[in-house]
Amino acid sequence: MKVEKIISDIKKGQTKPVYWLEGEEEYFIDQVMHYAEHQILSEGEAGFNRTVFYGRDTDWATVVNACRRYPMFAERQVILLKEAQGMRDVEKLESYIEKPLESTLLFVAYKGKKVDGRTKLARLLKSHAVLVTTKKMYENELPAWTEELVRSKGFSIDRKALHLLIDHIGNDLSRIGNEIDKMTLNLAGRKNITEDDIEQFVGISKEYNVFELQDALGRRDFYKAMRIATYFEQNPKAAPLPYVLPLLYGFFGKVQVMHSAPPGQEKALAASVGVSEWKLKEYTQAAKHYDPEAIEKNILLLNQYNLKSIGVDNAGADDGQLLKELIVKMLVVG
Helix, strand or coil, rough: CCCHHHHHHHHCCCCEEEEEEEECCCCHHHHHHHHHHHHCCCCCHHHHHHEEHHHHHHHHHHHEEECCCCCCCCCCCCEEECCCCHHHCCCHHHHHHHHCCEEEEEEEEEEEECCCCCCCHHHHHHCEEEEEECCCCCCHHHHHHHHHHHHHHCCCCHHHHHHHHHHHHHCCHHHHHHHHHHHHHCCCCCCEEEEHHHHHHHHCCCCHHHHHHHHHHHHHCCCHHHHHHHHHHHHCCCHHHHHHHHHHHHHHHHHHHHCCCCCHHHHHHHHHHHHHHHHHHHHHHHHHCHHHHHHHHHHHHHHHHHHHHHCCCCCCCCCCHHHHHHHHHHHHCC
């Protein structure tokens, strides 16, 4: 069940006694937990009927005893167990989950992992609780998700601004959400987010960033690539080499997939490469400039310069010098 549906059902009064939120994506878990903590009970009710536990600081018996209490001056109480993955003997909650109290709403945040599906607890969660298992979002899913998040807040976002934001942040949904909130509060009445807003409020240069470098390398534009590298050299915090190299490694890895991907419609091709359709053109263009042998050479260079960045076979060159050397070897030498 999606978190939006859970929150919508709770608003309608369609509640269940137990909500178990698990998996890799903390953003969705936090959404439900925040709503449960701050929106279900009124301020007056919460003082007597809202209890928050943390897994490392409590035990299963204390949580169960709290759940078995009856609410005071309200129809229900809310119990929140945060960081449940850190609680010893968490599986012993099964005794309560099997026979929960209808007047208690128990919300459990079990982050970073899932309950072993072979256990009794897992079987009880499937039959007696609302079970949400989250996973990290794939790169090609991020544009649609981010655009919908912006739209849900009553705003729109330019396509280039959208991709600049998600390319820089990646699939850290919490940070994407925070940056969007920050921008929407500072648009001074405007309803559309632009590249200039990303540059001003998120701190990403729209001209000198690793994704413009990636694009320059893909087009074999040596002079633009070197301009960006010079900017990085003069502004070391803008794009440290340990941040740049993995992204370039991923870029050339996807270009390599382009050579082996079966021909077909853009949507299917984008899915096989793992990028959004809008960005597919960038990878198609790069595949024309780099044959499989050239891609393999660049991937080996990236591994070599990753070692140099941590001091292996490095005579003292800094990150800026290493990046310039790398670009020359990718685009000029060999």
